[in-house]
Amino acid sequence: MKNFNDLKKEYLRILAKVDESFFNTAHEYSKFKEGLSGLFLASEPDLYWSAKNKIMIVGAETRDWNIKLDQQYTLEKYMLRSIEKNKSFFQKMMLEARTKKITFHDFTRAVADKSGSEGLIYCNLFCFAWKEKSPIKSKYFDQIKSISFDLLKAQIxxxxxxxxxxxxxxxxxxxxxxxxxxxxxxxxxDYSEENIDKNQLYKFIYDGKYLCYRIQHPSTIRGKRAAFAARKKLISLLPEV
Structure with missing residues (x-):
């Protein structure tokens, strides 16, 4: 069994290379003042290593995710607060009522209902949002992408x-x-033989060891019916508890 402190140390190693203005909202040149969200860091479920199914869901970006400290800023305190926020927020999402809506966490709840929540990890491709949207148009995107990729590699x-x-x-x-x-x-x-387009659902093995599925973002509006069919098929393919 691994120790989550090891990932925390890796988080700190990665983040220590980044200018403090990306994290410290009190910094003179804080990127938060320009529209950067708080940092999004994946947490570890309490029963992760004993979970039957270990599934990582990689979303898009963090919207208005903000990290507030009740004490003077340090990178370690900020990192720990980010992890705590991820854990408490995701636990809350797992307890929300099941609906027929198409939000991101309606999808994560559906995955949890099929495969269990104990081994479910919630990550994002990008660890920051920009003005409550994707960071792609941010002037800091190259830096955001670099930080995000390093963190996601460490998480995987x-x-x-x-x-x-x-x-x-x-x-x-x-x-x-x-x-x-x-x-x-x-x-x-792909699942074209079931009238599901490859752009909606695709399965592959990555690097010889990770079983991967690619779908559209769960709240996508374009091709809503096709996206719903793809998500339904994906849920059917996932392992049961």
């Missing part, structure tokens, strides 16, 4: 999920492929 290496679900949306395809190079894909499969 630590959690070693049996399944990774990319639910990022088509606008992020080019960036996802920067981190997860298609030349390392194998055993690719």
């Amino acid at each position: 290496d630590y959690f070693e999920p049996s399944v990774i679900i990319f639910a990022n949306g088509s606008q992020n395809t080019v960036y996802r492929r920067e981190l997860f190079d298609p030349k390392f894909y194998s055993e690719g499969k």
Whole structure:
């Protein structure tokens, strides 16, 4: 069994290379004042290592995710607060009523109901949002992307999920492929024989060890009916508790 302190140390190692103005809201040149959200860091479920199914869901961005400290800023305090916020927020989302809506966490709840919540990890492709939207148009995007990719690599290496679900949306395809190079894909499969377009659902093995599924972001409006069919099929493919 791994120790979550190891991932915390890796988080700190990665973040220590970044200018403090990305995290400290009291900094003279704080990026928060320009529209940068708080940092999003994945937490570890209490029963993760004993969970039957270990599934990582990689979303898009963090919207208005903000980190507030009740004490003087240090990078470690900020990191710990970010992890705590992820954990408490995701636990709250798992307890929300099940509906027929198409929000991101309606999808995560559906995954939890099929495969269990104990081994469910909630990550994002990008660890910051910009003005409550995707950071792609931010003038700091290159830095945000670099930080995000380093963090996501660390999360995957630590959690070693049996399944990774990319639910990022088509606008992020080019960036996802920067981190997860298609030349390392194998055993690719679509579900066109079930009238589900490859753009809606695709299965592959990454780097010879990670079973991956790619779908549209769960709250996508374009092709709503097709996206719903793809999500329903994906849920059917996931392991049961």
